[in-house]
Amino acid sequence: MKIRVENITKTYPLPKGKQFTVLKNINFTINEGDFVTILGESGCGKSTLLNILAGLLPVSSGEIWVDNKKIVGPHPSRSILFQQPNLLPWLSVEENIVFGCKLRGEVDNLRFRANQLIDIMGLSGFEKVYPHELSLGMAQRVCLARSLIGHPDVLLLDEPFASLDTFTRIHLQEELIDFWQVEKLTVIFVTHDIDEAILMGNKVILLGGHPSGIVKIFDIRMNYPRDMTSKIFFLVRTSVLKKFEEAFTDNKNLNPGEKE
Ligand SMILES: Nc1ncnc2c1ncn2[C@@H]1O[C@H](COP(=O)(O)OP(=O)(O)OP(=O)(O)O)[C@@H](O)[C@H]1O
Numbered sequence: 001m002k003i004r005v006e007n008i009t010k011t012y013p014l015p016k017g018k019q020f021t022v023l024k025n026i027n028f029t030i031n032e033g034d035f036v037t038i039l040g041e042s043g044c045g046k047s048t049l050l051n052i053l054a055g056l057l058p059v060s061s062g063e064i065w066v067d068n069k070k071i072v073g074p075h076p077s078r079s080i081l082f083q084q085p086n087l088l089p090w091l092s093v094e095e096n097i098v099f100g101c102k103l104r105g106e107v108d109n110l111r112f113r114a115n116q117l118i119d120i121m122g123l124s125g126f127e128k129v130y131p132h133e134l135s136l137g138m139a140q141r142v143c144l145a146r147s148l149i150g151h152p153d154v155l156l157l158d159e160p161f162a163s164l165d166t167f168t169r170i171h172l173q174e175e176l177i178d179f180w181q182v183e184k185l186t187v188i189f190v191t192h193d194i195d196e197a198i199l200m201g202n203k204v205i206l207l208g209g210h211p212s213g214i215v216k217i218f219d220i221r222m223n224y225p226r227d228m229t230s231k232i233f234f235l236v237r238t239s240v241l242k243k244f245e246e247a248f249t250d251n252k253n254l255n256p257g258e259k260e
Pocket residue numbers: 012013020022040041042043044045046047048049192
């Protein structure tokens with residue numbers, strides 16, 4: 001399964017007939033099994049791009065293809081995880097995890113799969129617990145389990161660990177990498193954290209400019225698990241930062257809030 005993003009532009013309507021173009025002429029390809037991180041400064045349109053890939057937002061122009069099918073809306077084969085946990089408060093941990101599958105009637109092996117994920121996510125013993133009794137990190141693990149239970153082909157994550165403490169974040173980053181390697185998922189992960197982008201992605205798509213375009217796509221050829229203190233990590237980080245600074249300098253005369 002291959003995702004082709006062909007020349008997409010996204011313009012938001014503003015009051016008084018004005019428009020704001022956030023993304024312009026975006027082209028890239030994601031291969032099956034890639035772990036792609038989308039990196040860029042706050043407000044550059046990362047969430048917009050992810051929501052478009054999820055089929056939750058329409059493009060203004062351009063097309064996105066999954067194999068030979070055009071994305072025209074959301075689909076269970078593309079699962080999305082947001083920054084803040086969004087569990088249903090009246091359902092327990094296990095009920096939250098299986099909720100979407102039950103709704104779609106995908107009940108084969110559901111309990112087995114739920115138990116597997118509960119185990120992998122370190123939630124054993126918390127199956128009957130309700131969301132208000134969970135820490136933020138645990139709630140996000142439940143959301144991750146919920147987004148994985150339907151065997152999605154593509155997992156889309158919007159800064160999923162940004163609000164977590166350092167230790168929980170490191171733990172969940174490791175778990176996600178392990179899961180991606182075992183299940184051979186395609187992952188698209190939005191972050192504004194350069195270290196997280198390089199730590200996790202085999203490809204880093206750097207966004208920049210106003211409106212945002214692709215500054216560069218980096219192939220990160222480092223083995224997993226990656227070591228942030230290694231020399232190679234430092235060198236990759238430096239080259240990503242350099243590109244980001246070049247893009248920023250190229251655009252510095254533009255007003256970041258420029259509206260059309
Ligand atoms: N519905 C909307 N209408 C108008 N403008 C919007 C809308 N949604 C987002 N924007 C604007 O589009 C730009 C990009 O927003 P987006 O949330 O995609 O950026 P981001 O890179 O994900 O930011 P962050 O890292 O802070 O989450 C911002 O300037 C935002 O204000």
